[in-house]
Amino acid sequence: MPGEMMNGKVVIVTGAGRGIGAAIALDLAANGANVVVADLNATAAEGVAAAIAQTGGKALAVRVDVSDRASTRQAIEGTVSHFGRLDVMFNNAGISQTCPFLEVTEADFRRIMDINGLGVLIGTQEAARQMIKQGGGGKIINTPSIAGKQGYPLFAHYCASKFAVVALTQAAARALADHRITVNCFAPGVVATELWQQLDREFMDHGLTQKPDQAINEFSQSILLGRVSTPKDLTGSTLFLASSLSDYMTGQTVMIDGGMVLT
Secondary structure (H helix, E strand, O other), X not given: OOOOOOOOOXXXXXXXXXXXXXXXXXXXXXXXXXXXXXXXXXXXXXXXXXXXXXXXXXXXXXXXOOOOHHHHHHHHXXXXXXXXXXXXXXXXXXXXXXXXXXXXXXXXXXXXXXXXXXXXXXXXXXXXXXXXXXXXOEEEEEOOOHHHOOOOOOOHHHHHHHHHHHHHHHHHHHHHHHHOEEEEEEEEOOEOOHHHHHHHHHHHHOOOOOOOOHHHHHHXXXXXXXXXXXXXXXXXXXXXXXXXXXXXXXXXXXXXXXXXXXX
């Protein structure tokens, strides 16, 4: 029942200082989880943790660079030191960039792959090591997007990184099943967050659109449910993936896109 589904579970959410990650952290805390709000922006992480505490929840803010193994390991060690264990890991942190296909540089590609791809590999490995050490299994949940299922010409390197997230999820699910660790992911579509505000500006900078919100409105025309999503549209599914309700599910990608990509 609401407020108890995650009672006492310890959860790390990376990229939780804003947007989708913040919504996941707040929802899990409202459902009884002890939440570690992890973000490169420590001030943003502290703000979300404070918001959780104000509603009676338990939260810890930590700074983490998901592309750096030592930083990720330190965040997990801090979690275990504070809460005693780790039950669920959300590898949610990620970045994007609008760039025409022929203009993507090696630096662009490496930057996105380091955070979106390598960051998920490191986060999955380090969380799994802790879960194996403590025993009892666990859950790892990754965030690709519709870009993990289709390639888009203005986001080629981003799509490559999100396809990598899906592949890593499937590989990890097979590698970790014997340890009772499930690995799944959820794929948002167009979500009204600060990230899309950034992309909207980049569309205009490239001369692809002429006015604010044109990019997100045009990109959203194929949504069957007829509107752009908000972070709260995702939290029912992320709560399901983090809870015992999804115990017999692993290696899967849940599409939460309003019907943009049908699989």
